[in-house]
Amino acid sequence: MTPRFYRALLRLYPAGFRADYAAELERAYAESVRDRGRIGAALAAVGDVIPNAAAVHWEILVQDLRYTTRSLRVSRGFAATTILVTALGVGANTATFSTAGFALLRPLAFPEPDRLVRICEGINGRMGWGCMNELSPALYRDVATRTRSFQSVGAFLRIGVNLAGIGEPVRIPATLVTPEVLPLLGVPPVVGRAFDASRTRTDDNRAIVIGFGLWQSQFGGDGSIVGKTVSLDGTPFTVIGVMPPSFHFPTPEVQLWMPLVLRDDAFADRGDTYLQGVGRLDPGVSFEQARTELATFARHLEREYPNDYRNFGFSFFRLRDEMSPRFRVILWSLCGASLCLLLLTCANLANLSLARASERERELAVRAALGAGRERLVRQMLTESLVLVVCGAIAGALAAALIAPLLGQLVPSSLPLGARPPLDPRFFGLAAAFAALTGLGFGLLPARRVAGKTGFAALREGRGGSRRQRLRMALVATEVAVSVILLVGSGLLIRAIARVNEVPPGFSTDNVLTLRTALPSPRYDSVAPRNEFFDRVLPRVRALPGVESAAYTSGLPMVLTGGITGINLPGEDRNANRRDDTRAASYRFVSSQFFAALRIPIRLGRDVNDTDTRGRPLVAVVSESFARRFWPNADPLGKVFETRGETLTVVGVVGDVRVRGLERVAEPQMYRPIFQSSDGLGGLYVPKDLVVRSTQDALTLLPAIRRIVREADAQQPLSDIRMLADVVADQSVTRRTQIRVLGALAALALLLAGIGIHGLLAFTVAQRDREIGVRLALGAQPSVVGRMLVGDAVRMALLGIVPGMLIAYAAARAMSSMLFGVPPSDPLTFAAASVVCFLTVAVGCARPAWRAAHIDPITALKAE
């Protein structure tokens, strides 16, 4: 008797081979047992069966591949459509999910990133994302010394510095850090050392740590960089270390870390909140425990400093989560859209496979009747489906690589992540697996059906069945529904961006060049050298041919969105108003011609002018909302108010500007003449941005302006050179990217739905040609036949559009925070989406309907 083990071993062979040769092999095995004994025969059998079974499988695969190539060459349309559909689905999904996963799921490149948190001022009871204010030095010190949840707490402040001495002077983004910050992040430098909290405070005051990128670009990767001196803002600093290339903090563009030195007087004002707090939780402390401790600590502080903290709390979140909720909604909505597309891809693949199945049943029935076993047929179909899926997946990977850079713009720049999200092979695998399962599952249908019957039954039976037809209709309706959802989604976003763009910024952007000359501290800390610089630059720029007006300002609207200060009217209690939001105004120093350069209208009084100097009365120009807020029923001109310890007189009223961007409400604005600024003005308010309005192409002025600045100060770099129009356009760059992506997905969805509808109807016509032929032969009008088909298409469209609209409405409500006031039920968008869907259906069914109406009854009947 053949041992069970050998029979089990033989199962490694394909069933067809087994049926032919198992008996012979078993007999040979029995003889082998006689010759070599049981064990010897068993060992020999293992060595014999495994390689030979593999070889037999391989030979069949090669055969099937040859057959597949032949059969797909015949049905080229089917092959191309299937590959295209798979590629689109797999590509779009891989790219979208890789981007979203990168921003939402990937751990930061620090050891134990979940223990890293950001701490800032929030509102009592709302402790999640969203800083109301950053920390004041005093509050930072309190958190660092009086709480127990943290292993270490540090503070940082982002700045820019002028790096001179190596080639052209350049402006580079840098971050001031307390000595705790780099050690608590946990990434050691590749060269030298980082700042060290255990050293005395003054040791590292003139030390810097540089990023790998800066080390390579500015210092050529100099191996002996540690100990070298560089000039930053005119002050020498010693390089003590270089961070590895993967280290990004707080954002990827920062390549330089300098010591944050807090002088004693910095701790006086608790309202001056400019330090960003970062901490590492103690190993034994959970996120929730730390949150509870901070909440209790906030109550303590309120009692201790009733004037400074009222209704106060900490905002506390993981470093990982430092992105606005809107970014999350954007990313999740793209994921949703992408999933829709995957669903569509699968529906379409299923449909294509079903159509092909019906087409091939006869061919397979013939082969079954000629003796091909079920296993052979199934394998054959499997190979074909697999070839299509593999081709589609490869094309999909290429498509993903093309789409990914576009999506990369959606990664929030607030996260310390490398700039470009890499494609994630896991998501590729997942999308490809979905496509493969659908393709394979439906690809096997014909073989299963045929093999389940006796050969003649399959041959006799006609093609397809009404149940399958209904399944295909349901699939097409699903495709229409998904298209509606994506169309409505992108339509609403387009309406929203249109609305955003309708918001008047309050100034005019055409032909205004902006650039920054950030004057370094301490050289320009006092007024005299600063004013001298402006005196040497401004008149000469204004004298350039084509220049209409030129002015300096502390910061451009929509770029400098902070810089808010408190306002007091004479006689008011300063302490009571200290943290009152309704008393806040944006605070800027501007030179004369600023309002002219930006075309901000002067409503009352006068512009600031260059004779408003320190020796003269201190004046201010305020915005209309400022005047309304403080003197609702009186003439604001000549009124006085107090800010930052100085009393100012209003001499002019100008139009309001959207300082915080088109989509946010801005505080009232106040402008002071630059020549009335004082020594030790904070870096935020020092005039540094030059705006130049010109009658010709403003960019042609750049070389001349560069020369003027160099002549005023050879060490002074120019940076942030942009047209003001681009500054405003940058406001909606995420929105535009999102619309492009969602729009592209919607277009794809429509295309797929169109293919689906066309495929189904073309197939119906091919299948019913005999019936249609009989109808026509019996005198039916061709137009009636065509209408019948169009009716089918409209039914399918309606079946999809109605549920699609309902889901779209739900989705729109979920993303209403991005809609900028466009209602989620916006009738125009919904109407447009259904019209577009109907048009797609119309295009999809045009050819099949025409064909049906033009069937020649005689040919159709003869074919049977």
Next chain:
Amino acid sequence: MTRLQDQVAELVPLPPATLHILLSLVDQERHGYAIIQDVEERTRGELRMSAGTLYRSIARMVEQGLIAEVAKRRTLADDARRRYYRLTPLGEACTRAELRRMTDLVQVARQRGLRPEAT
């Protein structure tokens, strides 16, 4: 070229196992085990084909049309359940072509002074 010649040109040169199986079937129809024994005997025990290799080769050769299964065996002495194989005309033509190819090779070697008989 005739169709047979085309097919021969496509299949030759033959793998060694295939040639051995064809040679075993030149003088008589045989079943699988008999083929193994015949090859072993002819090669004086140097080549012993495993059952797996044999039937894989047989399956392929049947598909290629080099050999065919004998429909019915009449002689009672034979085990009726065994499957017997015979050479087809294509198989015979391929065998001849392969042998011709080998003879030519041996001839070339001899002309260059290399005698396969001397070891």
